[in-house]
Amino acid sequence: MEIIKAEHLTKYYGDFLAVNDISFSVNKGEIFGFLGPNGAGKTTTIRMLTGILNPSSGRIEVFGMDMKKHKIEIRERTGIVPEMANPYIDLTAMRNLRLMGRLYGMKRREIEERSLELLKLFNLYEKKDTKVRGFSKGMKQRLSLAMAMLPDPELLFLDEPTSGLDVMSARLIKKIIREEQKRGKTIFMNTHNMQDANELCNRVAIINHGKLIAIDTPEKIKEIGAKSNVIEFSLSPFKFKEGIVEGRVEILGDKVKVYTGEVDETIKKIVNYAERENLKIVSLNVEKPSLEDVFMALVGEKNE
Amino acid sequence: MSKLSQFSRSLAIVKKDMLIFYLKGPVVIMGLLFPFFLFGAFLIGRDLSHAYLFVALIAMTAFFTSTAVGPTIIPWEARSKTFERLISSPISITTVLFGDMQASFYFGIIITSFISLTAIFLGIGVNLLIFIPVVVLALLTFSAMTILMSSYPPTDVPADVMMLSSLVKFTLLFISGIFVPLEKLPWYARAVSAISPLTYMVDALRYSVSMHGYFPLWLDLIAMLFFSLIFFFSGVVIHKRVLEKRFT
Ligand SMILES: Nc1ncnc2c1ncn2[C@@H]1O[C@H](COP(=O)(O)OP(=O)(O)O)[C@@H](O)[C@H]1O
Numbered sequence: 001m002e003i004i005k006a007e008h009l010t011k012y013y014g015d016f017l018a019v020n021d022i023s024f025s026v027n028k029g030e031i032f033g034f035l036g037p038n039g040a041g042k043t044t045t046i047r048m049l050t051g052i053l054n055p056s057s058g059r060i061e062v063f064g065m066d067m068k069k070h071k072i073e074i075r076e077r078t079g080i081v082p083e084m085a086n087p088y089i090d091l092t093a094m095r096n097l098r099l100m101g102r103l104y105g106m107k108r109r110e111i112e113e114r115s116l117e118l119l120k121l122f123n124l125y126e127k128k129d130t131k132v133r134g135f136s137k138g139m140k141q142r143l144s145l146a147m148a149m150l151p152d153p154e155l156l157f158l159d160e161p162t163s164g165l166d167v168m169s170a171r172l173i174k175k176i177i178r179e180e181q182k183r184g185k186t187i188f189m190n191t192h193n194m195q196d197a198n199e200l201c202n203r204v205a206i207i208n209h210g211k212l213i214a215i216d217t218p219e220k221i222k223e224i225g226a227k228s229n230v231i232e233f234s235l236s237p238f239k240f241k242e243g244i245v246e247g248r249v250e251i252l253g254d255k256v257k258v259y260t261g262e263v264d265e266t267i268k269k270i271v272n273y274a275e276r277e278n279l280k281i282v283s284l285n286v287e288k289p290s291l292e293d294v295f296m297a298l299v300g301e302k303n304e
Numbered sequence: 305m306s307k308l309s310q311f312s313r314s315l316a317i318v319k320k321d322m323l324i325f326y327l328k329g330p331v332v333i334m335g336l337l338f339p340f341f342l343f344g345a346f347l348i349g350r351d352l353s354h355a356y357l358f359v360a361l362i363a364m365t366a367f368f369t370s371t372a373v374g375p376t377i378i379p380w381e382a383r384s385k386t387f388e389r390l391i392s393s394p395i396s397i398t399t400v401l402f403g404d405m406q407a408s409f410y411f412g413i414i415i416t417s418f419i420s421l422t423a424i425f426l427g428i429g430v431n432l433l434i435f436i437p438v439v440v441l442a443l444l445t446f447s448a449m450t451i452l453m454s455s456y457p458p459t460d461v462p463a464d465v466m467m468l469s470s471l472v473k474f475t476l477l478f479i480s481g482i483f484v485p486l487e488k489l490p491w492y493a494r495a496v497s498a499i500s501p502l503t504y505m506v507d508a509l510r511y512s513v514s515m516h517g518y519f520p521l522w523l524d525l526i527a528m529l530f531f532s533l534i535f536f537f538s539g540v541v542i543h544k545r546v547l548e549k550r551f552t
């Protein structure tokens with residue numbers, strides 16, 4: 001069953017095209033990753049999917065309802081962690097949760113019970129009456145996710161939920177995301193972190209410069225790129241230029257990475273070159289691409 | 305989504321505003337001490353009737369308390385990145401703004417009621433049937449004005465809005481017949497006064513302490529009602545228009 005359906009979504013900021021005619025759907029029970037470098041249009045997309053921004057054109061359906069007409073109803077069943085979402089720093093953790101509960105129209109008892117449960121789950125129970133002002137980034141983000149999960153929504157939108165966090169917080173958040181999925185929830189997640197996408201997501205959409213360039217399971221996406229093997233080698237003394245072999249070339253110190261479908265031909269060229277120039281081949285590996293390699297092959301630039 | 309549940313959710317916004325904004329030092333100072341100092345300055349070297357003083361005191365208190373914080377709430381939320389979270393919950397922007405407006409209103413009501421007790425010490429007879437509706441309506445108007453004030457420019461620097469809104473507030477204060485009664489003003493100054501909502505509050509309050517007003521009482525009330533609706537709804541429209549600019 002389709003929980004989210006986006007058709008030809010487009011967003012202009014003034015003249016600037018931030019999201020360019022993207023279409024996709026997210027199924028019930030999926031963790032769907034939206035993967036792309038900074039400025040790709042991920043946050044803009046999530047803001048349209050949550051009804052905060054109106055698309056310049058295109059259509060959004062969530063739970064089978066049109067976003068334009070049923071924004072509030074859709075949000076009642078949705079939990080949202082915006083990018084850099086801050087809880088109110090002048091309020092305690094508990095008060096932040098209560099505010100959220102009331103905005104979702106929950107009953108007082110329900111709010112209290114669920115809040116305590118979530119504070120424990122997110123390892124914040126001892127801090128429940130502490131003002132958020134003193135919280136670390138990881139603690140704030142954990143509280144943020146707890147606030148989104150308070151009404152036990154069927155669908156969660158997370159904008160870079162683990163970005164820039166300490167290892168423990170990131171690990172805890174990922175664990176909880178997986179558990180939410182086991183409980184039948186659907187999760188839409190923005191990330192620029194390949195590893196997170198690989199570990200967590202059932203399907204990944206890759207976006208760059210506002211355009212969708214691939215959408216599939218992490219395994220399938222790796223297969224798309226399987227044609228582009230990675231040949232990594234090192235020469236001594238080091239001397240190498242682009243154009244000697246075909247395919248995308250990346251020079252990292254005294255190592256060269258070549259992304260290519262033509263393994264045989266490329267290696268022969270490298271060997272020829274080394275002989276011609278009288279260089280020693282120190283190492284040479286052929287590897288299947290990681291999701292990161294594929295991403296870079298597709299996006300064609302570094303992801304930072 | 306029912307109107308009633310949106311209203312009850314707007315009260316959650318009120319509570320948040322009270323906890324975060326209204327229990328802070330600077331607010332209390334700007335909102336409370338300030339009108340008192342101004343009032344003191346106004347008193348010095350003048351021989352004015354108690355009723356006249358009372359009207360000035362109540363008008364200034366209501367005006368400054370209800371507009372003390374309102375204009376800066378949304379810019380402050382945008383700056384501290386809480387705004388997006390707020391508007392991504394199941395409430396409309398109108399509900400958020402209505403909550404902020406109510407917070408200004410309740411703060412104004414509490415302080416103004418308290419200050420109204422001075423009537424007893426000054427030994428003034430106040431017609432509460434006029435006084436209460438006038439104060440309530442005026443506070444609604446000023447609270448609604450803060451929604452318009454916070455709407456443009458869509459800045460996330462509270463100090464910018466603070467400056468602009470102070471400029472507007474002082475201008476209104478001096479053209480509203482508090483310091484010089486309307487009937488003593490030249491015609492062109494009176495015309496300027498007519499565009500200030502504060503003018504109508506001051507005028508209507510005079511009726512409640514059995515002084516004469518300049519406009520008929522019904523006109524004062526209708527003018528305030530008109531201003532409050534215009535302020536709130538134009539504020540909402542502008543807030544919605546510039547929403548995108550707050551996310552950069
Ligand atoms: N409110 C805005 N006004 C103008 N430009 C914006 C606004 N928000 C984002 N942008 C631009 O749109 C592009 C996409 O931004 P964003 O969706 O935040 O990307 P991501 O989340 O993938 O990093 C960026 O180039 C950004 O500078």
Ligand SMILES: [Mg+2]
Pocket residue numbers: 039042043044083159
């Ligand atoms: Mg982003």
